[in-house]
Amino acid sequence: MAEVGQELHLTVKPSTPTSGKRKSSSRLSLFHSTARKSRASAGDLNLPTPNGALTSLTDGSSDLHDTPMRAKLEKRQHRIFEFFVTERNYVEILRYLCLSAYPQVIDENQPGGPVLPRQEADFVFGKLGAIYELHDRLQPQFNELENNWSLSESCLGNVLQLSLLTEMDRVSI
Structure with a gap:
């Protein structure tokens, strides 16, 4: 305890010094380089027509780089990849809180006793x-979707099905 008149200095060192930002930046850099590569070879970009047939944006003389649909799909992909980065960071924070912070807060063997009563x-x-367990279970599915992303066919909704959304409601309320 500090005496009256003494200054108390605390230094807080994060357990993972700025590595999260570098990971996020490198993920976004990887995303941008992948997006550039996919712009160069977009043979998988088929779009449904009203009659149910598939039309390829790479057919004929249409320039894929200038198509409005391509731009929309790339913006969508960028938002989803940002979601993947955010979700990974969220899971890491939850992991720290559940596995490190909580045990330290209730540790009775530390000097001064527990920070808070149990x-x-x-x-x-x-x-x-429960929230950490749910998001940790989702992480492999998100990673697989990210690694096998197809600009025209991939869908985040395939991972976030109704049963998972119901479970999210249950654990967060």
């Missing part, structure tokens, strides 16, 4: 364990 810590940390 009942208060349980209230503060609430359902973080």
Whole structure:
């Protein structure tokens, strides 16, 4: 404890110093380089027509680089890849809170005893364990979708099905 008149200096060091930002930046850089490559070879870009047939944007003389649909799909892909990065960061934060911070808060063997009594810590940390488990289970599916992304066919909704959304509601309320 600091005496009256003494200054108390705290230094907080993050457990992962700025590595998250570098990972995010490198992921976005990887995304941008992948997007450039996909612009160069977009043979998989087929769009449904009203009668159900597929029309390829690469057929004929139409320039794929200038198509409005291509631009929309690339913007969509960028937003989804940003979601993947955000979700990975979120899971890492939840992992830290559940596996490191919570045990430290309730540790009775530390000098001065626990930071919070167990009942208060349980209230503060609430359902973080269940939320972490759910998002950690989703992570491999997101990673697979990201690694096998197809500009025209991939859909985030295939991962986030109704049963998972119901479970998200259950663990977060």
